[in-house]
Every structure is written in C-alpha cells, then in structure tokens.
Amino acid sequence: MAQELTEAGLEVLAIERGSWRETSTDFAPTFIQDELRYRYHGHLFEQTAQETLTFRNTSDQKALPMRRLGSFLPGTGVGGSILHWNGQAWRFLPYDFEIRSQTIARYGEGMVPQDMTLQDWGVTYDELEPYYTRWEDLCGIAGQAGNVKGQKQSGGNPFEGRRSKAYPTPPMKQTYGPTLFAEAAGSMGLHPFPCPSANMSQAYTNPLGVSLAPCTYCGFCEKFGCGNYSKASAQTTILPVLMQKKNFSLRTESEVTAINLDGSRKHATGVSYVDMHGNEYEQPADLVVVCAYITHNVHLLMASGIGTIYDPGTGRGTLGKNYCYQITPSVDVFLGDKILNPFVGAGALGMIVDDWNGDNFDHSGLGFIHGGYIAGYVTTGRPIETELLPEGTPKWGAKWKKAFIGNYLTSMSVSLMGAVMPNAANHLDLDPSYRDVYGRPLMRMTYDFKQNELKMQDFTMAKMVDIAKAMKPREIKKSPRGPHYDIEPYQSTHNTGGAIMGATPQQSLVNRYLQHWDVPNLFVVGASAFPHNSGYNPTGTVSALALWAADAIRNQYLKHTGPLVQT
Amino acid sequence: MSKQTLLAMIAGTALIGGWLIFSGSFAHAQIGDFARQERGRLLAAAGDCVACHTADGGKPFAGDRPIETPFGTIYSANITPDAETGIGAWTEEQFYRAMHVGLAADGHRLYPAFPYPWFTKVSRADVDDIRAYLRTLEPVRSKARPNEFTWPLNHRISMAGWNELFFTPGEFQPDKRQSAEWNRGAYLVEGLGHCGACHTPKNMFGSAKADQMYQGGKIQNWFAPSLAGDRRAGLGSWDRDDIARFLKTGRNDRTTAYGPMAEVIKDSTSKMSDEDLQAIATYLKSLPATALQSPEAPNQDVVRTGQAIYEDQCSACHQSGGVGVKGLFPSLKADAIVQSDQPLSALRIILNGGHAASMPGSPNSLAMPSFGWKLSDGQIASVATYVRNAWGNKASAVSSDEVRDLRKSVESATSSY
Numbered sequence: 001m002a003q004e005l006t007e008a009g010l011e012v013l014a015i016e017r018g019s020w021r022e023t024s025t026d027f028a029p030t031f032i033q034d035e036l037r038y039r040y041h042g043h044l045f046e047q048t049a050q051e052t053l054t055f056r057n058t059s060d061q062k063a064l065p066m067r068r069l070g071s072f073l074p075g076t077g078v079g080g081s082i083l084h085w086n087g088q089a090w091r092f093l094p095y096d097f098e099i100r101s102q103t104i105a106r107y108g109e110g111m112v113p114q115d116m117t118l119q120d121w122g123v124t125y126d127e128l129e130p131y132y133t134r135w136e137d138l139c140g141i142a143g144q145a146g147n148v149k150g151q152k153q154s155g156g157n158p159f160e161g162r163r164s165k166a167y168p169t170p171p172m173k174q175t176y177g178p179t180l181f182a183e184a185a186g187s188m189g190l191h192p193f194p195c196p197s198a199n200m201s202q203a204y205t206n207p208l209g210v211s212l213a214p215c216t217y218c219g220f221c222e223k224f225g226c227g228n229y230s231k232a233s234a235q236t237t238i239l240p241v242l243m244q245k246k247n248f249s250l251r252t253e254s255e256v257t258a259i260n261l262d263g264s265r266k267h268a269t270g271v272s273y274v275d276m277h278g279n280e281y282e283q284p285a286d287l288v289v290v291c292a293y294i295t296h297n298v299h300l301l302m303a304s305g306i307g308t309i310y311d312p313g314t315g316r317g318t319l320g321k322n323y324c325y326q327i328t329p330s331v332d333v334f335l336g337d338k339i340l341n342p343f344v345g346a347g348a349l350g351m352i353v354d355d356w357n358g359d360n361f362d363h364s365g366l367g368f369i370h371g372g373y374i375a376g377y378v379t380t381g382r383p384i385e386t387e388l389l390p391e392g393t394p395k396w397g398a399k400w401k402k403a404f405i406g407n408y409l410t411s412m413s414v415s416l417m418g419a420v421m422p423n424a425a426n427h428l429d430l431d432p433s434y435r436d437v438y439g440r441p442l443m444r445m446t447y448d449f450k451q452n453e454l455k456m457q458d459f460t461m462a463k464m465v466d467i468a469k470a471m472k473p474r475e476i477k478k479s480p481r482g483p484h485y486d487i488e489p490y491q492s493t494h495n496t497g498g499a500i501m502g503a504t505p506q507q508s509l510v511n512r513y514l515q516h517w518d519v520p521n522l523f524v525v526g527a528s529a530f531p532h533n534s535g536y537n538p539t540g541t542v543s544a545l546a547l548w549a550a551d552a553i554r555n556q557y558l559k560h561t562g563p564l565v566q567t
Numbered sequence: 568m569s570k571q572t573l574l575a576m577i578a579g580t581a582l583i584g585g586w587l588i589f590s591g592s593f594a595h596a597q598i599g600d601f602a603r604q605e606r607g608r609l610l611a612a613a614g615d616c617v618a619c620h621t622a623d624g625g626k627p628f629a630g631d632r633p634i635e636t637p638f639g640t641i642y643s644a645n646i647t648p649d650a651e652t653g654i655g656a657w658t659e660e661q662f663y664r665a666m667h668v669g670l671a672a673d674g675h676r677l678y679p680a681f682p683y684p685w686f687t688k689v690s691r692a693d694v695d696d697i698r699a700y701l702r703t704l705e706p707v708r709s710k711a712r713p714n715e716f717t718w719p720l721n722h723r724i725s726m727a728g729w730n731e732l733f734f735t736p737g738e739f740q741p742d743k744r745q746s747a748e749w750n751r752g753a754y755l756v757e758g759l760g761h762c763g764a765c766h767t768p769k770n771m772f773g774s775a776k777a778d779q780m781y782q783g784g785k786i787q788n789w790f791a792p793s794l795a796g797d798r799r800a801g802l803g804s805w806d807r808d809d810i811a812r813f814l815k816t817g818r819n820d821r822t823t824a825y826g827p828m829a830e831v832i833k834d835s836t837s838k839m840s841d842e843d844l845q846a847i848a849t850y851l852k853s854l855p856a857t858a859l860q861s862p863e864a865p866n867q868d869v870v871r872t873g874q875a876i877y878e879d880q881c882s883a884c885h886q887s888g889g890v891g892v893k894g895l896f897p898s899l900k901a902d903a904i905v906q907s908d909q910p911l912s913a914l915r916i917i918l919n920g921g922h923a924a925s926m927p928g929s930p931n932s933l934a935m936p937s938f939g940w941k942l943s944d945g946q947i948a949s950v951a952t953y954v955r956n957a958w959g960n961k962a963s964a965v966s967s968d969e970v971r972d973l974r975k976s977v978e979s980a981t982s983s984y
Binding site for chain 1: 880883884892893894895896920922925927929930931932933934935936937938941
C-alpha cells in the first residue's frame with residue numbers, strides 16, 4: 001500500500017507498533033534455526049503482554065483473555081505476520097467472490113441455512129485477477145499454472161480461475177513425501193499439482209528491481225524469518241525500494257490507539273498513537289489506511305467508535321460481523337519403509353489436490369457448501385515440532401522415544417485447508433471486563449465450528465483417508481478438529497472477517513474498494529475484509545485486495561475525494 | 568534547457584572532447600554559473616569529497632569525520648562556505664593551491680590524508696568548478712576537532728620534508744599514444760578518483776609505493792585488492808563491463824561491494840556517467856599483471872575442517888561450488904578479495920559481517936551476517952584457508968593468530984556497510 005501510494009506522489013507515514021526488522025540482524029542464517037526461541041518463545045510474534053484478546057466459544061460463556069498465543073500467531077514488527085509465513089501463495093476461486101449467488105443459482109435458496117450470513121464480496125475474481133498477477137510478480141511466486149487465458153495447462157490446478165499469465169518462476173522441486181502423495185492421488189483419478197510457493201525455486205528479480213535468492217529447503221519458514229532472502233516478505237520484495245523514498249517515513253515502536261474523526265463523524269482527521277515511553281501523539285492525516293492484522297484492524301475501529309458493532313441477537317451492525325477461521329484436520333501417514341528425510345523441507349513444499357475445494361464438485365445432498373484443498377506437504381522436519389506418532393503412543397518415556405525415532409524419517413501428514421462459512425453467532429466485539437495496557441477494552445472473540453464445517457470435515461476426512469491408504473502405509477492416524485473450536489493448539493494464522501466488504505452498507509463495513517462506508521477517507525485493508533474464509537491460505541487474496549484498493553485510491557479517490565460507491 | 572539535457576551534453580563533451588577539456592579554456596569560456604555548479608557537483612561526486620568531509624550523522628561537507636591513519640587520527644575539514652569555520656573566505660586561487668600543492672588558505676601545510684598528491688593532477692577548470700559547487704552549499708558553522716598526531720607529525724612543518732621526498736605537483740598530462748577514452752580514465756583514476764590512495768601499498772611514511780601502483784593496499788583493517796591485471800588477486804579476469812557495472816551498482820555477476828568500497832560506490836562512482844565508468848574500466852584494464860609468488864599448499868587437515876565449516880555455515884548462500892548467486896551472493900570462486908595476498912577483508916567480513924551497497928538501480932540491501940560470535944579464531948582460519956584454496960583458488964593459509972589480531976582491532980568497529 002505504501003509503495004503504491006508513494007508512487008502516486010503522496011507523503012506516506014507508516015506507524016508500526018513493533019520494531020524494525022532486517023534479515024541480517026534479526027533473522028540471519030547464523031541463528032534463525034532456533035526452534036525454541038522463535039517457535040516456542042514466539043520471538044517474532046505479538047506479545048500478549050502488550051495486546052491480546054478474550055475468547056469464548058458461545059455467547060453464554062464468559063470470555064477469558066489469551067495470555068499465551070495458541071491457535072493463531074499474529075506477528076509484530078516491520079513486515080508483520082508475512083515475515084513468518086510458510087509461503088503458500090494462493091488465489092481464491094472465482095466461486096468465492098460470488099459465493100452466495102452462485103450457490104443459490106446451482107442448488108437453490110435452501111442450500112444456505114438461516115444462520116449462515118453468506119454474501120458476495122462486491123468484487124469478482126476477474127476484477128482482482130490483474131492484482132493477483134501483480135502480487136505474484138512482486139513476490140516471484142513459484143508454481144505451475146493450470147489455466148492461462150482459458151487454456152488448461154497440464155500439471156497445474158485444473159480448477160483454478162483463469163489467469164492472465166503463468167507464474168513468474170517454475171515450481172519447487174518436490175521431495176519424496178509429496179511425490180508419493182501425488183502418485184497416490186493421481187492413481188485415484190485426482191489432479192495433483194505443486195503448491196504455489198513464495199519460497200524461491202530459483203533466483204528472481206522483481207519488477208521493482210529487488211532480488212530474492214534460491215531456497216535452500218532448510219524447513220525454517222513458518223514462525224521464522226528467512227535468513228537467505230528466499231521467502232517473499234516486505235523485507236525481500238518492497239522495503240529496500242520503499243525505504244529509500246523521500247516521501248516515505250516509518251515510525252516504529254508506536255502503537256496507534258485511535259482513529260480520530262471530526263465533529264461530523266464522517267471524516268478522519270488522523271490518528272493518535274503512543275510511543276514506547278508512553279508519550280501520546282496526534283498525527284494529522286488526509287487519508288488513513290488501516291493495514292494491521294485483522295484482529296487489530298477490527299479492534300482499532302471498535303476502540304475508535306467508528307461503525308456499529310454487530311449484535312448477534314438482532315443481526316444489526318456490521319463491525320465484528322462474519323468473523324471466520326479455518327478448519328484443518330489431517331491424517332498422519334506412517335510409511336514404515338520409505339525414508340522421506342523431512343528435514344529437507346520448505347514452507348510451501350508439497351503437492352495439492354483441489355478436487356474438493358470451493359464448488360469444484362457437486363454438493364447436492366451433502367448438507368454443506370465449499371470445502372478445502374488437500375495437501376501432501378513436507379514443510380519442515382524441525383525436531384521439536386515435528387512429532388508424528390502412531391495411535392496409542394505414550395506422551396513421554398522410553399516408548400515415546402522409540403516411537404519418535406522410529407517414525408521421524410518415515411512419516412508425513414495429509415492435511416486439509418478447510419473453508420469456514422460465516423455464522424450469525426460467530427463474531428467480534430469489545431470485552432466488558434478486560435483492558436489492554438492502554439486502558440482500552442480488549443476485543444472479545446466468540447467463535448465455534450458450526451455444522452457446515454463439521455460436515456465438510458467428515459466428508460473430506462474420508463477423502464484424505466483414501467489418499468493416505470493409497471500411499472500404502474504401515475498405518476495411519478486420523479486427527480480431526482472439533483467438534484468445538486479449541487483456541488489452544490496452533491492451527492493457522494488465517495483469521496478473517498469483522499470489517500467485511502460488500503455491495504451495500506447494510507451488509508458490510510467497507511465497500512468493494514475497502515473504503516469505509518461512513519468515513520470516505522478511511523480504508524481498512526486486510527483479511528478483515530473477507531466476508532467468509534476460503535479453502536486456501538489467505539495471503540494472496542489479502543495482497544490482491546490491497547493492490548486493488550491502492551489502485552482505486554490512486555486512480556479514483558485522489559481525483560475525487562469522497563465515496564467511491566454511491567449509496 | 569532541461570537539467571537532463573544539459574547533463575547529457577556535458578557528459579557528451581567529456582567523451583567527444585577527450586583530453587581537450589583539460590585545457591580549461593573551453594569549459595570556462597562557454598558556460599555560466601549554473602552549468603559550472605552542476606559540473607562541479609558531478610566532479611565533487613567523482614572525488615568522493617562527501618565521504619571524508621562528513622561526520623556520522625553530521626551535515627554533508629561540514630567535516631569533523633575522524634580519519635584513522637597509522638600515525639594518529641585526523642579530523643576532516645569543514646568545506647562548506649561558512650566564512651569562519653569553513654572555506655567561505657577562500658579565494659579561487661587559494662582553493663586551487665590546496666588541491667594542487669596541499670597548502671591551506673593561510674599557508675599551513677595539509678596532511679596527505681587529504682589526497683592532494685592525487686588531486687594535483689586535476690585540471691584548474693575542474694577544481695574551479697568544484698569550488699563553484701561547494702559555494703552553493705548551506706554554510707555550516709562547525710569547527711573540526713584538533714588532530715591527534717604523534718610527534719613529529721603534529722608539526723605541520725614536517726610535511727615540507729614529506730612533500731620533498733614523496734610529492735610531485737603537476738596536472739595530468741595526457742598520453743597522446745593512447746585513446747581519448749584511456750586518457751579520460753587515467754585522468755579520473757589518478758586524479759579526482761584517487762583510487763590509488765587505498766589500492767596501492769604504502770611505505771612507512773604513508774606514501775604510495777611508486778613501483779607498486781594499484782597492487783592492493785591495507786587501509787583501516789581492510790585490504791583494498793589489486794586493480795592490476797593479475798587474474799587471481801586482481802582485475803585480470805574482469806572485463807570492462809564487469810568493472811563499469813560494479814562501480815555503477817555495487818555489484819556484478821561476480822561479486823558485491825562491501826566495506827569502504829560500498830561507501831565509495833554509493834557516494835561517488837554510482838553518480839558518474841556511464842562513459843566515465845567505461846573510461847575508468849579501459850584504463851584499469853591496461854594496468855599490467857604483476858608476478859605473484861605461488862603460495863605453499865595448505866595443510867590438508869585444516870582444509871578438511873574448513874570444508875566442513877563451509878558446508879554448514881556458508882554454502883546456503885555461497886553454494887556448494889563457491890559460485891554464489893548472480894547479483895545476490897558473491898562468488899568466492901576466482902574472487903580477488905578471497906585470494907588477496909593479505910586476507911584482511913575476507914576475514915573482516917566473516918568476523919563482523921557487513922551490508923552490501925544499495926543503489927537506486929540495484930535496491931537490494933543484502934548483508935553478510937556476522938560470524939565473529941559463532942566461530943572461533945581457529946575455525947575462521949580453517950574456513951578461510953579452505954575458501955582460499957578451493958575450486959581452483961590459490962592463496963596462502965590463514966593462521967589463527969591473524970584472525971585473533973584482526974578480531975581485537977575490529978571488535979568494536981561498526982559501520983553502516
């Protein structure tokens with residue numbers, strides 16, 4: 001966003017609560033492979049002592065604060081959460097953006113239950129396509145296209161939306177584990193293809209002149225910064241150019257505590273922020289773009305009193321509505337006699353089948369919509385976290401050690417990146433009891449898995465078991481999620497919604513350009529805008545939407561400041 | 568006339584006019600203040616004045632940057648036009664005299680840390696234009712700290728004897744047998760560019776050794792490699808485009824600039840015209856190779872240890888064959904810094920790490936991480952010995968003592984590069 005707006009000649013100030021981060025000093029290859037420090041002590045993550053949220057599954061429970069990160073791991077510091085992503089670089093399906101109308105058109109009104117607050121996004125895949133492409137070019141995404149200008153490409157995803165060009169770099173080289181997965185899936189008539197990857201398959205220089213280096217397959221991607229300049233992040237794609245610009249400045253260790261409005265409540269005058277010493281400042285601005293992690297986007301709007309907080313009782317209000325997550329069951333596959341060498345891995349190293357994602361298959365009579373992709377990833381063999389153990393293994397002791405050693409080299413997971421549909425009962429609001437270090441109420445998350453996800457999980461679990469068995473393992477172990485959402489074990493940092501986009505102010509907080517319906521000089525960018533969560537990792541769509549919004553600001557808003565969509 | 572057109576015209580003049588412009592009269596007679604100031608700005612960049620005359624965090628050209636020499640620390644002068652603390656009161660004649668023979672306005676002798684032994688080659692017209700540019704700067708009131716020199720060098724009169732022994736004043740005289748481009752390159756390298764100030768070994772009095780010009784020199788615990796035609800430790804295997812691209816962007820397909828050279832490229836050579844960089848390359852490529860002694864083969868146990876360390880610690884970026892990644896990570900195979908007679912720069916980069924130069928045309932800001940905290944003196948000596956003798960490289964073994972000594976002197980060194 002800052003890169004695009006400075007290109008338009010604007011004076012841009014970025015305010016960041018965390019610190020400056022740089023490859024050579026903050027995650028150099030001499031020390032980054034420290035699992036305890038980064039994965040378990042969370043060195044690059046949000047500090048719950050500074051900011052956290054409270055959680056409950058349902059409205060009749062009392063929410064309690066998260067004092068340790070668990071299910072999701074928001075980042076902090078320059079570069080944000082993308083710094084520690086795996087690099088699985090996806091586009092959503094055309095179906096996703098028109099999900100309500102396409103579902104009803106194919107299956108009828110009855111397919112969308114009363115409590116599923118499903119809606120179209122107000123933007124189509126074809127409109128976003130150039131921005132997905134631009135993002136892939138900036139990041140040097142490695143992959144095999146499946147549909148270039150309507151022409152099916154062999155070896156790619158046959159279900160993907162039409163793309164204007166192929167990926168900028170060829171797919172990564174697969175190791176033995178993903179290869180076995182793909183062979184098994186292929187033998188069943190499915191359509192395996194390599195995961196599009198932000199871990200570089202070769203050296204790449206992006207359109208801004210910034211270069212990325214070839215990935216070394218060290219397997220320290222997710223939860224770590226990349227010391228080899230091999231994973232696309234702000235640091236490796238944009239910051240080297242942005243930081244040299246005279247019309248860009250960055251203020252770190254400064255937390256924005258409120259967006260300020262004038263007396264009309266229809267115009268933002270700037271923001272208030274607090275530095276590390278507790279000094280509070282007011283920063284005037286003509287245009288405010290909120291680009292924090294989704295939970296912070298929503299919390300900041302709530303703390304600033306901008307918009308009406310969603311009430312699940314009445315269905316009124318749009319702020320905090322349609323909070324979604326993902327459901328990520330897996331099947332562990334113990335091959336026994338096949339050495340996979342999982343320590344040779346990369347965040348986006350894996351083969352995928354997309355046959356049961358989106359509306360790629362007929363849902364008639366299944367009782368759920370959407371789905372997810374099934375992956376045979378070998379992202380890492382990190383010694384503490386990589387613990388795949390057969391059913392019945394004790395949690396500690398000699399038998400545990402024996403099982404760990406016996407299975408480390410010969411096991412992998414088949415996993416689902418499962419979509420979650422919005423539900424009237426799942427939402428975000430302000431907590432009545434707990435406050436943050438600045439005295440603001442914490443945000444409260446009310447979330448549980450609903451029937452759509454659980455039925456979809458049962459369906460896809462059977463498919464995963466079929467693939468796992470086709471890999472001819474010694475044994476398998478099913479690891480479903482639920483039936484209730486547990487916020488403690490790590491699942492994915494794929495939270496979405498709460499400041500959703502849409503076609504009308506009645507059903508969304510921001511319009512199709514991510515512009516706030518009530519405050520036209522306020523844009524809210526991020527996965528907070530997703531009206532539902534798809535069966536893919538969200539980063540590609542977050543980025544495409546950011547570029548789409550930036551384009552609208554540059555080419556429409558700056559010419560005529562005011563609402564870009566009339567109501 | 569737009570600025571771009573004007574600059575292009577000047578660059579064209581330099582190329583087509585060749586050594587004609589050294590006569591001075593042409594440049595003087597035809598152009599007014601603005602053009603002279605613009606020309607001076609580019610010449611000041613070619614001379615890299617800003618590097619020595621700007622303190623860390625200080626105003627550009629306001630001086631007071633400490634310059635370490637083997638004889639003590641000298642603090643650079645304020646060359647902004649402040650009348651009292653800068654050079655605002657200096658006449659054109661006085662400024663030329665400083666550049667040409669190393670005398671300040673009041674007649675006191677300057678130390679050759681100010682490279683007048685090189686600047687003496689610069690034409691009067693160019694010196695005048697540099698002054699015209701410096702006079703456009705904001706005057707900064709700032710007095711440099713007194714120099715910290717040991718006796719007898721704290722007496723400036725001692726410089727009279729030094730000049731007598733080591734200094735020959737005189738503007739550059741073109742070699743009519745050579746091309747205009749070669750002469751332009753020679754003029755820049757030997758004059759304003761003062762490349763030899765670092766890249767030539769010095770005698771015990773701190774003067775460049777005339778019989779070893781451009782054969783590599785030690786400076787502030789770095790080793791500026793040979794610019795001569797040696798294939799192993801010099802520029803022998805580089806072509807003209809390699810040199811020009813390195814000076815323009817701080818990197819080429821072989822290597823990346825680190826340390827003081829990264830600074831020189833950022834402040835100076837990246838701002839020079841492509842024609843001037845090609846001219847410099849032409850001149851440097853004409854420097855003859857020197858006869859290097861063949862080093863003894865290193866101890867094989869040390870090499871094996873070094874190889875194991877290399878594969879664990881270095882190969883992720885520099886690759887298993889030492890070839891690096893073009894445009895990103897320097898090749899260590901066939902590299903001059905790696906095979907330099909003195910391993911200083913390579914060891915220093917291993918110990919302290921360093922940032923590569925970042926230029927608008929090549930915005931990557933890559934850095935070598937520091938290994939000083941992680942590897943012992945012996946381990947660094949082993950891996951350096953291995954790298955100096957792997958993949959066809961050839962250079963003397965590195966001892967733990969060398970690493971230990973260097974570690975002591977660079978431990979506290981920090982640099983933005």
